[in-house]
Amino acid sequence: MSGSSISSPHLVRHLTLFSMVMAVITSTIGSGWLFAPYFAARMAGPASLVSWVIGGLMAFALALVFAELGALLSTSGSLAQIPLLSHGRFSGFIGGWSAWLAYVSLPAIEVMATMEYLSSSLPFLTDDRGGVQVLTTTGMGLAVLLLVLFAWINLAGVIWLARWIDGLTVWKVLIPVATSLILILTASHWENLSPFMPTRIEESGGVLRAISAGGILFSLLGFRTAMDLAGEARNPQRNVPLAMAIGLGVSLVIYILLQFSFLVAVPPELLEGGWGRLALAGHGGPLVAIVSGLGLTWLVTVLLVDAAISPSATSMAYMGAAARVNWMLSRCGLLPEIFGKTNKAAVPSVALLSSLAIGVLILRLPAGWEGVVNFLTTTLVIALSVGPVSLWSLREQWPDRPRPYRLPFSRPWCVASFILASWAVFWSGWETLGLAALAIAVPSLGFVLIEGARGRAVQWRGGMWWFVYLGGLTLLSGLIGDGRPYAWPMQWQLLGVAVFALAVFPIAIRSRLKQVAPEATLMLASD
16 A cells, blocks of 8 residues: 555546536435335324434535535545545544445445335345345345446446436436325325324434434435545536535435325324334335325336336445545555556446445345444444544644635534534444444454554554544443433433533544645645
8 A cells, every 4th residue: 555556547527517416316316215204204203304304404514514625625535535634544544434334335225225116016036034125036136237237337437427327317306206296196194294293302202213213314415425426526626515515405305395295195094003103014115005005006117117216326326436435545545555446437446346246245134224224324424423523623734725615604513513413323223333333443443453563654543533432422322312221311312412522522623633644635636
């Protein structure tokens, strides 16, 4: 991992603002629109609409932080570069690994969603094991073929990827909107919306859990795709922040409309036990079950076609994004040089093929969409939580660096967004957070040992705050809340996590480097 990786071929800037917006939308409207309204409704009932609004505000808060960072660092895979710039190699590996861990799993998750929906017409694709749909041998083979196809499209170059995404995203916007309007006009069970909100704050836990565990943040955090493709964008300083804002805004409106239509379309007889016991099981997804019950067989066909298109476009986008995070880790000297190699189309081919291999392995996991999405959301929010810390730090370390977009009131905004990210991680729950923390901590410690054995500077001081942060949140999630040793009410849980975040934030700021990391600075200069 020498300086030679810094001089590897550049990525080519072909993507327009329209293509960047389309990439954000296609990354945001994937399998989430097919599943998130159902799981959010089970957790929060009609108040799931409030969950979407809160989740949207949280996503916008983080997006504004990353809008400045995206304009500051117009390179692909920059989620791996940001913590390296401000806090050094150890922090860069932790942040980049957390992002890659989420990204590399997403293509497989999207393909699994496609298989589950198609199984309503092709039941041999999945098998019901304890209420969880898992792929059969035939379904596994078809899923692997899809991943290989998506890898081939990515390998052909970013122009080919943009052509596929631009065309598919128009479809992906039209179908959810049309489906929502049809459900509202056809079903119209307005009584399902009452009572709208929990009567006590202690009962509002479902509203907050739906944000993390219900797939809401998973669905809305696609704004970061604009950063992942920034190195291939035209005029990235202007287009990256605009693509984030426009793409996220359009997607949030579509999701709120979808959630509302789902709530009023559920037959009231299925809610006799409450929203928490709503069951739309069997082969196929929840929307197919609702539409079939309404007798709209033609719409079932449309949904099945979309179940093949929407997750597929998202899978293609994230397979490319995962490869670029891997590529950036290599270029910054945090992974072996081979992952920084590009092919004749200026695509990080080795990184892409490694992402394909990991995706195939993930297809074999015996977990449902909801559980895997909760884990992935947790690891991704952990990776994004470095944004407020790095933005504040880089304002001090790099004051003269041109900033085409400057976040107003950046310091209070950074603190607030760090607290919001901490809440989102906490809401994922003890089991999920513990597993995510372990999946991040073990490879990070391995990185320290390997680099130390090679006599390379690790800059461990800049990364230790991650262990304080993750360890503290994991401990809090195991101690406070429902079913925990200290059954604090929800308002006290929120206050406790906020106080902890406020205590960690200045520690993270003070652990920054005196100057930005030279590896990342040289790599920026080469671009």
